[in-house]
Amino acid sequence: YLAGRGFHDLSLYFFLGPDHWYKNYPIAKGRRQSPIEINNKDVHYDRSLLPWFASYDPGAAKTILNNGKTCRVVFDDSFDRSVLRGGPLPGVYRLRQLHFHWGSSDDHGSEHVVNGVRYAGELHLLHWNPKYSNYLDAVRRADGIAVLAIFLQVGKTPKPEMKRILEEINAIKTKGKEAPFTNFDPSILFPKSHDYWTYHGSFTTPPCEECITWIVLREPIIVSSDQMAKLRSLSKNAENEPNLPLVDNWRPTQPRYFRMVSASFL
Numbered sequence: 215y216l217a218g219r220g221f222h223d224l225s226l227y228f229f230l231g232p233d234h235w236y237k238n239y240p241i242a243k244g245r246r247q248s249p250i251e252i253n254n255k256d257v258h259y260d261r262s263l264l265p266w267f268a269s270y271d272p273g274a275a276k277t278i279l280n281n282g283k284t285c286r287v288v289f290d291d292s293f294d295r296s297v298l299r300g301g302p303l304p305g306v307y308r309l310r311q312l313h314f315h316w317g318s319s320d321d322h323g324s325e326h327v328v329n330g331v332r333y334a335g336e337l338h339l340l341h342w343n344p345k346y347s348n349y350l351d352a353v354r355r356a357d358g359i360a361v362l363a364i365f366l367q368v369g370k371t372p373k374p375e376m377k378r379i380l381e382e383i384n385a386i387k388t389k390g391k392e393a394p395f396t397n398f399d400p401s402i403l404f405p406k407s408h409d410y411w412t413y414h415g416s417f418t419t420p421p422c423e424e425c426i427t428w429i430v431l432r433e434p435i436i437v438s439s440d441q442m443a444k445l446r447s448l449s450k451n452a453e454n455e456p457n458l459p460l461v462d463n464w465r466p467t468q469p470r471y472f473r474m475v476s477a478s479f480l
């Protein structure tokens with residue numbers, strides 16, 4: 215019925231869940247989908263992998279918003295103002311936005327799973343390759359997008375830098391709410407170690423394009439259970455609709471097929 219009606223309403227597919235996405239986005243059953251399980255037995259240490267570097271301008275931060283699927287911070291990407299480079303990347307990639315994935319409780323919520331370990335959440339910093347004319351063009355290219363993924367682990371000594379983002383949550387409780395979010399350099403959220411895994415994959419939500427060079431950091435950042443609860447206090451509905459908690463906005467792991475996962479560390 216749904217496929218017949220040619221429903222292209224993204225939100226409907228979010229409602230139906232990840233197993234239905236392929237009906238309108240066949241690539242969701244592709245050979246380079248994300249997230250995946252990262253297991254030591256499948257990982258290949260690549261000593262030619264370079265370290266990655268982020269040089270972000272705090273002035274590029276613009277707004278924070280609840281789009282009904284996640285909490286997103288948007289940056290000015292009209293020039294090479296905040297960029298990621300090195301690692302597996304052929305050049306600089308422009309920071310466009312960051313967002314989170316989280317569960318309904320602290321024991322799950324990340325998208326990537328490492329040696330069977332699910333983290334409470336996962337932070338994604340999305341960058342696009344400026345060799346393409348714009349973001350939407352980059353989304354259609356195999357080397358168009360780079361996402362830096364950082365796991366959120368619940369612990370007793372949370373990273374104070376997370377506070378700034380979570381303080382804004384009250385201003386964007388419902389879908390469509392947006393608030394100014396300026397003077398913020400997301401690299402303050404990075405863990406000490408820059409060790410990473412990298413592989414080629416996709417967006418983890420529809421349209422699931424296979425355009426992403428994933429850079430997944432080995433070291434999680436520590437957040438408190440209260441901070442995770444703060445993320446879970448967001449709603450996926452608009453202000454005047456019945457309340458639907460915004461939780462479990464993660465996609466299950468997808469088949470790795472013949473993809474190599476490379477590690478920058480032994």
Ligand SMILES: NS(=O)(=O)c1ccc(NCc2ccco2)c([N+](=O)[O-])c1
Binds near residue numbers: 311353416420
């Ligand atoms: N979890 S993720 O980093 O793969 C991800 C998924 C969807 C979207 N947005 C929806 C989308 C998909 C294709 C074009 O716009 C974004 N994003 O826009 O940064 C990121």
Ligand SMILES: [Zn+2]
Binds near residue numbers: 313315338
């Ligand atoms: Zn994401």
